[in-house]
Amino acid sequence: MFRFELLKKDPSCEARLGKIFTPHGEVTTPVFMPVATQGTVKSLIPETVHELGAEMILTNTYHLYLRPGHDIIRNLGGLHKFMNWSSPILTDSGGFQVYSLGALRKITDNGVVFQSHIDGSRHFITPELAVEIQEALGSDIMMSLDECTPYPASFEEAEKSLDLTVKWAKRCRSSKKNDHQFLFGIIQGGIYPELRMRALENISTNIGFDGYALGGLSVGEPKEEMLGITEMTAPLLPHDKPRYLMGVGMPEDIVACVGYGIDMFDCVIPTRCARNGLLFTNREKVVIKHARYRDDDSPVDSTCDCYTCRNYTRAYLRHLYMAKEILAMTLNTIHNIRYFMHLMERIRSAIKDGIYQEFKNSFFEKSRDTVISQQI
Amino acid sequence: MFRFELLKKDPSCEARLGKIFTPHGEVTTPVFMPVATQGTVKSLIPETVHELGAEMILTNTYHLYLRPGHDIIRNLGGLHKFMNWSSPILTDSGGFQVYSLGALRKITDNGVVFQSHIDGSRHFITPELAVEIQEALGSDIMMSLDECTPYPASFEEAEKSLDLTVKWAKRCRSSKKNDHQFLFGIIQGGIYPELRMRALENISTNIGFDGYALGGLSVGEPKEEMLGITEMTAPLLPHDKPRYLMGVGMPEDIVACVGYGIDMFDCVIPTRCARNGLLFTNREKVVIKHARYRDDDSPVDSTCDCYTCRNYTRAYLRHLYMAKEILAMTLNTIHNIRYFMHLMERIRSAIKDGIYQEFKNSFFEKSRDTVISQQI
Secondary structure, eight states, rough: OOEEEEEEETSSOOOOOEEEEETTTEEEEEEEBBTTTTTOTTOOOOHHHHHHTOOOOEEOOHHHHTTOOHHHHHHTTTTHHTTOSSOOOEEOHHHHHHHOEEEEEOSSOOEEEEOOOTTOOOEEEEEHHHHHHHHTTOEEEEEOOOOOOOOSOOHHHHHHHHHHHHHHHHHHHOOOOOSSSEEEEOOOOOOOOOHHHHHIIIIIIOOOOSSSEESSOOSOOOOOOOOHHHHHGGGGGGGGSSSETTTTTOHHHHHHHHHOOOOOEEEHHHHHHHTTTEEOSSSOETTTGGGGGTTOOOOOTTTTOHHHHHHHOOHHHHHHHTOOOHHHHHHHHHHHHHHHHHHHHHHHHHHHHHHHHHHHHHHHHHHHHHHHHHHO | OOOOEEEOOOSSSOOOOEEEEETTTTESSSSOOOOOOOSSTTTTOOOHHHHOOOEEEEEEEEHHHHHTTTHHHHHHTTTTHHTOOOOOOEEEHHHHHHHHTOEEEEHHHHTTEOOOOTTTTTTOOHHHHHHHHHHHHHHHHHEOOOOOSSOOOOOOHHHHHHHHHHHHHHHHHHHOOOOEEEEEEEEEEEEEHHHHHHHHIIIIIIIOEEEEEEEESSSSSOOHHHHHHHHHHHHSSSSTEEEEEEOOOOHHHHHHHHHHOOOEOOSSSSHHHHTTTTEOOOSSSEEEGGGGGGOOOOOSOTTSSSSHHOOOOHHHHHHHHHOOHHHHHHHHHHHHHHHHHHHHHHHHHHTTOOOOOOHHHHHHHHHHHHHHHOOO
């Protein structure tokens, strides 16, 4: 049932247009997945997320495992039904949050022990359990449990971490029980090209998954490192499988990495920035609390077709934000998600037309102009 | 342009069916107005409020005067445009919030001095300014500035307070500048029938307004006092004008007071309770955080037609609430407002059918059964 179809490759770079087929519908790539950490894209009903153009969302296994618990979600008919989202869902493995949120964590060959950030309860996650939880949730795409190599890490540390990730990847692959959910492998290796190559060989050639993710990036390393590793690694991943760059990113990172051959992205940036009053536009980033917007009767972005831009002024959005109104978060999130979805539409359209390199150059030129005009 | 039409009076009690005509549309009474304190019904987009059946909302003059300021709203085209709500709006006078939220307030014959609860700035509100602010906002129904007599108050205190309210009412009436906004007078007098009678005579017979509100109720007095004063006063108000019981209330209070001849209600109960996880149903009040709902696959109310009940389980709503998700507030608010709107539909239908007394008895019988079954 799961299938990836490569529809087109841009002649001038690695950018690809594709389609992922899942039991919950099709997803056109390159795709950006809004993040629904606890089973909700914060502040939006799922119909709105869908209308904004989102075809697939990401939810966090760690959070749902701890609360409300994967057994409860399974018994209620699975995550799609639970959260009223009938399109595809990707679940992460929970590994990243164990490392970033869990307390007193201890990693052994067999798995990872940690304390819940909610109530301090102790948990032991093995690769097999990570798959079992995701099977209970019923996501369309599951991720293997990995050790997310931190930055900075020495070559030896990154190598040890990669070895563990490879072992766990094998165990995840073996423990998967059903055919209607698909499992992605994760390429680690820190910022070391040699280790990334080794990861590629082990994860894709030796084990083999339904798709591949680049992990351990966007974890604090300089942006050039992230871009460099992605540029080097992505084109070497199997051409007939989707390629997913985890946790990325800013619009300019997405535009760059599509050019390196990445098909899938996820990031909290549009939603988190929205809640903090930072709004994306093609011209500038609007910090809505600024006093200059107090009587501004224009929309956030006059070229944007979203509900927020069609119905509200910057002055009203500023008022809601200053008054700490919940609706501020909703309206801002609608706009930012729409910005990202529209960006992905433009990206796909450029690849379709075989002009991705031009699109990319023009995008960065405009961004540069914006930066300069903001400095002036 | 403003007009009130009495469509029907129930033969067995004081309940009335009516229609208010405003420049922004018609409102069928008895009506319940959801509260949009700062220019938003908390957590909902206005289209949703409208779809739930709300025909008129209430916004708070005090809050909008302080932030963003009535001049800004006037310059942006008025409150309807500012908040994207094209149906009728009633604004309170700001008086109640000056007394309950403002600091260091000092009342003189001329007006009231207070400090903003937001930034401590000093303000002086006169009856004329209260009208001017509401004219700037452009609401359909404005309220006169009154002194809300606190509870408890001695007869002498209540009398003095009433005298001031009457003086201010005259000044509000004289200062009103345009014809497309309508001004209601407020009947004070505390819990003293003699003073309520005097207020009636002064406010309605001597001055005369487009409609009349009962004020100074639901301010801490025993519920029997509120019901008693309303039962006594409401039927004596002019029959050809709308009657508004300010700040009321619980479903059972609304059902009782419609029977006394009240046409209009507003209260934060449905919205505030929703945010606190208390959900109204005809059978019981659902405290959504209770552990018993953790795996409950039924909707909040299987007889409810709202978006929340049609799409989500109690288990999901509990999860959102426990996880402090914004969507919890949105989905709960949708349900509670729909409960109140549906109650008003049932009330109007019973009056139309001339069976309000039966409806009321049956409503209280069911409430009693619920209370008893909850005690068991």
